[in-house]
Amino acid sequence: MPCERGRTVNKVSKVDDRVPIRRVLISLSDKSAIEMLVSALCEIEGLHMYSTGGTFQRIADLLGPRADGVLKQVSEYTGQPEMQGGLVKTLDFKIYVGLLSEPYNQVHVADRQRLGADLIDMVVVNLYPFESVSARSGADAEDARSNIDIGGPCLLRAAAKSYLRVAAVCDPSDYRGIVEELSAHSGTLGIDTRFRLAQKVFEHTARYDHAIAAYLTEKTLSAAIAPYAIARDD
Template sequence: MARLALLSVSNKTGLIDLARSLVEEFDFDLISSGGTAQALKDAGLPVTKVADYTGSPEILGGRVKTLHPRIHGGILARRDVPQDITDLENNQIRPIDLVVVNLYPFEETIAKPGVTLSEAVEQIDIGGPAMLRASSKNFAHLTVLCDPAQYDEYLQELRRNNGKASLEFRQKAALKGFSHTASYDQAIAQALTCQFASYLTEAQQYTLSGTQLQSLRYGENPHQPAAWYQTDTTGWTTATKLQGKELSYNNLVDLEAARRIIAEFTDTPAATIIKHTNPCGTALGSSISEAYQKALNADAISAFGGIVALNRPIDAATARELTKTFLECVVAPACEAEAQEILAKKSNLRVLILPDLSSGSKEIIKAIAGGFLIQASDDIIADSSKWQVVTERQPTASELAELLFAWKVCKHLKSNAIVVTSDRATLGVGAGQMNRVGSVKIALEQAGEKAKGAILASDGFFPFDDSVRTAAAAGITAIVQPGGSLRDQDSIKAANELGLMMVLTGIRHFLH
């Protein structure tokens, strides 16, 4: 008797070629449900509909198709257990040798703008995961395939082994099946948790799974193995690499830091240059070329070997400027044809296109011994209308815009963070110091004479007035900081005494 294969797939990539080989090369009979059966029939392949095989029609608008003893009995039967074989014979159930299933596109659905809860719920597969789990459990007796990328490998396996799949292959395929259902369930649980509960305070379990996109050469250092995993269909998984070497672990970490900063700016051309996750230069300009040049001029020494993010397409003028400095990576929402030709002369420069630079993770996860921590992303939108001016001198509209720019950049520096800016460009950056006074001194020293008339932003409050006095001595005219210190009045008093303007945001942006 011919062997039996059950095919029920949402993603029909490679389906017809696989099915034809199963029938013509390896003498399989095919049973299938819904759209898969129709696709096979349209291709001229012999197929029995699941409803005809089970004698039970599809009901509830297709919600119930494969949940039937003739399906799951054929999948779960142990060929070396006499009672199982007897049960199959008594119930006229054929053993199933191959299950090909992939699941409704839940993650793709929830990624669409404006998708409703009811639309998302209808994309929660029931029969598919049940068949995947059952067939993965019974790997000793059948093969399960859940990814079109497995089809050719499976056919080659049959050709090598007289039409049979080895136990090793079946075990490997079963592991992929279990991983696929685990990832699918995790995506559903996470999405519905965000809908039904505060996942940071109410969720008692949090699972994380992903599919490996790339094995990386190494991690932060050569002795650390590393890999890149995809958790959904957004973000960097949608990026296109136009040229350059493979991305490294450090490249990806820095690119994400660059994306987070550039996502702060949408209305005006903006550029940022990242080194070790900190911006060494960030600027706005009337054009993307001007923005990049201003960012580069902020700290050209540190920019060497940096990561650049632009919030506008790369044009020819910007491309020519980019090729004047050694850079590791450049990311932008698009790249003009002429610019691409110019950049191609720097073959080692990695150029990535990420159309949506604003799409990022809604949570941040950090591993600790014995577990992990999770927090919501710091994606609060700065609103200067809610800031409190606490000094006698009031800000002008231009000063307020400069303070807002500096505040947005400061948010993405390692704490303790200080930024000095002027003309919507960074002049000095102090990050990651063990005390705020040290960060102030570094930022002011880097700004030098340009600090005169500039403004200063701090990611945390000033516990004493010493930083305010140091800033004033360097020529700073305005300060933006969160406030909240018991000694805020000391800083405010010093600012008034020295003629500075100071605003308190009421929001802190520590980044550890």
Template sequence: MKKLALLSVSDKTGIVDFAKQLEARDYEVVSTGGTLKALVDGGVKAISVEKITNFDEMLDGRVKTLHPRIHAGILARRDNETHMQQIADQGINPIDLVCVNLYPFKETIEKPSVTDEEAIENIDIGGPSMLRAAAKNSQDVIVITDVNDYAEFIKRYDADQLDADYHRHLAAKVFRHTAAYDALIAQYLTKEEFPEKLTLTYEKVQDMRYGENSHQKAAYYSEPIPEKYSLANAKQLHGKELSYNNVRDADAALRIIAEFPEQPAVVALKHMNPCGIGTADDLLSAWNLAYESDPISIFGGIIALNREVDLATAEKMHAIFLEIVIAPSFTDEAYDVLAKKKNIRLLTVPFGPIDAKGKDEVSVLGGMLVQDRDLLHETAANFKVVSKVQPTAEQLKALAFGQNAVKHVKSNAIVVTTANQTLGVGAGQPNRIDSTKIAIEKAETKPNYDQAILASDAFFPMDDCVEFAAKHGIKAIVEPGGSIKDQDSIAKADELGVALVFSGARHFKH
């Protein structure tokens, strides 16, 4: 008796050739609907599933393979005499191979004008049922859901290498596929912000040479439908593959530069912290400000620019070693200059706002933390002056700039800035005074330090930061406020003639 192969696919790539290969290897092909038509039109002697079920499809095709004569044929264990006798008594033939791929739900919901009705009609029911049944009985049934596995199956069949490990590999792939399919449906239908079950799915972008360190294995995955403004949507124009650390740094740079859309802006980043941020009326001037913020740390850094890279800016960047340059686009002349360096990565990203509906997920041992993104953009309109000294209009601009920069620095975070340039960054110290000292030490050598303000990501637990800043020439400070010792900081500011402003919003970044 011939082996029975059931083929029912939405993606018909290569299916006719695969069916012919099966026929040549003594399989009888059974199929449904559009797949059957494609096979018959292609010269395959396929029979319809109705001839197996003796039941016409109904409900506009919603029910055609959901039938005991299909599922019993798939699920019957060949080593179980009772199973085999039961299907024999019903005149049911065992199905030896199931090749199914699913309705294009992902492609459907990607359409800008998709309706709920259209999306729901593209939720496959019979396909996952057949796949799961075949995968459950994978010791007896070959199950294929990926068009890329057709050739591998034929190769193994001819070499008599359809061993238990291969069956299990295909079954596991099926359950990953159906789980991802269901997860995407669940995400589409879910309205709760934090549901009782968190169903996420990601698709592999690439295997990486290693992870954060050379002894760690790693891979990069993206969302099935990546956000428009994201590294997952980036186009790499030049350079070798991104590393694990490159991806994390580039993501951080994109998050930072999204804070400054109004003007040409440049962010220089190193190890997840900005080492220079500059904004100006033109991109070259913004680059100069970012570079001058910290010309040492920028070496080997990641650069994000929010305007098309021109020749003049490219020539400046070409003069130093940089890992990555990300921008909306590059002029041909700018690209030619930067691409002279073999190892620099050049990426374009469709710039725009960060998706406010998105969540940030962080893995912890045994679980995951999920939270809203910190998309609070600080403006001086929300500040409260708590000192006797009032900040000037220019200082208020700098204070807002500083708060929007410091929120992207690892806590405890202190940034010393002007209204359009970071001068010093103190990041990740166990206490706030050390971060303050680091930021000021870097900043006070800059020629425009007399215009500097200091911004803190969280409140001052005591007045030492205000005192140190004031004694080193800082005239205005912004912090969230909220400490039980706020009054000490206010008193110290008044004593030393510093304008102290409370933003009211903390920006911890761990």
């Protein structure tokens, strides 16, 4: 592992074409078409899903008694409760070890064993609707600020960076193709699909960040702080 600018860089030399999808993290703002995806995932033997908040409840309602042994709260998996208001749910070392580690790297294997971390094979995430909320009539700076997603982009970027092993899904319009491929290939996704999904994720998160930057750039300080009572030292 060579060093670049003072840090050790991990170089991957071996990857799998088709990756079995067995552990999936799902956290959605837009829950459209979730029924189709969850139903297909449950057809995969040995599948486990991790989820948060309203998404967890929606999946639990869809699965009913089948949720036992299949669906787990992210907070139960990490051992860390969610922060009030859902501000911190998935920003956890154990999750990112599961996303960024590589199965053929024995140091990574040891790290996962030490933490009790699972390899996460697919992330299904979409982001808080910043653009639609900030453009809404009457929306103020606090409405916009509170809809800046933090954990979602981090999950998507980590999964997309790991396209050699992980499928990163940000668009419900991709669910059908994923379901069809899983069905046709014994619950696996190919590297071509994972790469295409990664391309889409980085385009999506770039647009998302650009929208936030554009909104803030257009604001004056007085408009940006108008919703708040400012405590000042006398």
